Structures are given as C-alpha cells and as structure tokens.
Amino acid sequence: MTEHSPTPWRLLPRADPTDRLCIVDGDGIAVQFPLMDLPPPQECANTEYVILCVNAHDELVAALEKLLAELWRGLPEQIEAARTHAYAALAKARGNP
Numbered sequence: 001m002t003e004h005s006p007t008p009w010r011l012l013p014r015a016d017p018t019d020r021l022c023i024v025d026g027d028g029i030a031v032q033f034p035l036m037d038l039p040p041p042q043e044c045a046n047t048e049y050v051i052l053c054v055n056a057h058d059e060l061v062a063a064l065e066k067l068l069a070e071l072w073r074g075l076p077e078q079i080e081a082a083r084t085h086a087y088a089a090l091a092k093a094r095g096n097p
Contacts, residue, residue: 063089
C-alpha cells in the first residue's frame with residue numbers, strides 16, 4: 001500500500017476568499033484531492049474536517065491499541081495511563097488539542 005503524505009496537514013490562508021483552498025502536508029507540499037462545487041463556507045468547513053480527521057487518525061489508533069493491550073493486563077496504573085492517552089486522542093479528534 002502506498003504511504004499517505006506526512007502529517008500534520010494544514011490549511012493555507014487564502015489571500016482572497018475566491019482563491020481555491022489549499023491543504024499542505026507536513027513537508028509543506030500541496031495535497032490535492034477533488035473538491036465538490038460547494039458554497040465557500042461549506043467547502044471550508046469540509047476541508048477543515050478532512051484535516052482534523054487526517055491529523056487525529058494515527059494518535060487515535062495508537063491510543064486504542066494501548067487501551068486494549070492494557071485492559072488485558074488489568075493493572076490499575078497501566079489502565080489509567082492508557083485511559084488518559086485515549087482521552088487525549090479523543091480531544092484532538094474533536095478539535096481540542
């Protein structure tokens with residue numbers, strides 16, 4: 001499977017509201033994907049949502065893997081550390097880093 005562009009992705013500010021939205025990856029290279037013809041506020045909201053999901057993915061997977069592994073061990077301090085990690089990943093996925 002081909003690797004995706006490095007994270008974090010971010011939205012470049014537009015000089016003019018009529019300019020196309022541009023997402024760049026962690027290396028500052030433009031990430032291109034087809035955008036539907038939507039009203040500007042919805043297009044921007046959808047683009048920001050894509051960026052949020054991409055940037056949260058790896059951390060969510062890691063947090064859930066750790067949580068599941070620690071639940072099998074059953075040691076309270078390890079479960080609490082895994083739970084804290086999972087809550088942090090969820091906060092990031094919700095847009096609250």
